[in-house]
Amino acid sequence: MTVILGLTGSIGMGKSTVARMFEEEGVPLFDADAVVHQLQGPEGELVAAIxxxxxxxxxxxxxxxxxxxxxxxxxxxxxxxxxxxxHPAVARERRAFLARHGEAPLVVLDIPLLFEKGGAGQVNKVAVVSAPGPVQRERVLARPGMTLAKFCQILALQLPDEEKRARADFVIPTGGSLDETRAKVREIIACLASPPNP
Structure with missing residues (x-):
């Protein structure tokens, strides 16, 4: 049976980097943000409706x-x-992804607002990507076009990091080195994708 791991984390926590690490380890990845970009890009399905x-x-x-x-x-x-x-368009794409990878031992659903939008019930386990507050703030404010006011607005829409970590099955720290983060990713894969002992 495929284990569905929900990957989430607040803005600036390093979730995209961690998602790529899972992909590099051969784990099928559904990137909700990438799907939204596609749906909203040139000739995207949602452009006219928006x-x-x-x-x-x-x-x-x-x-x-x-x-x-x-x-x-x-x-x-x-x-x-x-x-x-x-949300309905992304859900349709997610169902198609899960159907395509039904034989995989582990798949990752990268969903930024997993807890906020009630998505935790659609996954078997949850991994939260987390970094110290000052690191998060520095990363976010370095983004083009980002302001402190906009950052605060986004944070207000997201569950606090502390609460996400408390609700997670796994916490992936990204405040240290990339090697430390990758080691945690590999540990989670070994835990979830390995066949159980008879």
Whole structure:
């Protein structure tokens, strides 16, 4: 039976780096963010619906994510409307991914808002990527176009790191070296993907 590992973590915790490490170890990875980018990119399935709901947030390159974020981050109802478009499309892609990899001993679902949006019930185990607060803040504020106000807005929508760690089956630290992080990833794979002893 395939073990489904949900991989999550707050903004700036190093989740994308950890997801790549699982992939490099041969574990099939479903990247929810990458799917959203595809759905919102040039000729993406959701572009027309998003433009209809939020006029002026798309162009010939697809959805202008900065403009869309500015429109929805401060308005819970607008964010809910956007999620109503995105979540069913991502769920459909996730089902197709799981069907394609039904024979794998372990698959990873990289889902940023796993706890916040009730996704924990769809996975067998949860791994949370975590780094110390100052490291997280430094990483996020180094991103192009990021401001302290925007960072605070995003954090307000996410479960606190401490709570995520408390609810996780595994915590993957990313505040140290890449080798330490990779060792933890390999330890989790060995734990979950190995056949049980008879």
């Amino acid at each position: 433009e209809a709901r939020f006029p002026g947030t798309t162009d010939d390159k697809g959805v202008n994510r900065t403009a869309l974020a500015e429109r929805v981050l401060a308005e819970p109802e607008a964010l809910q409307n956007l999620e109503g478009l995105i």
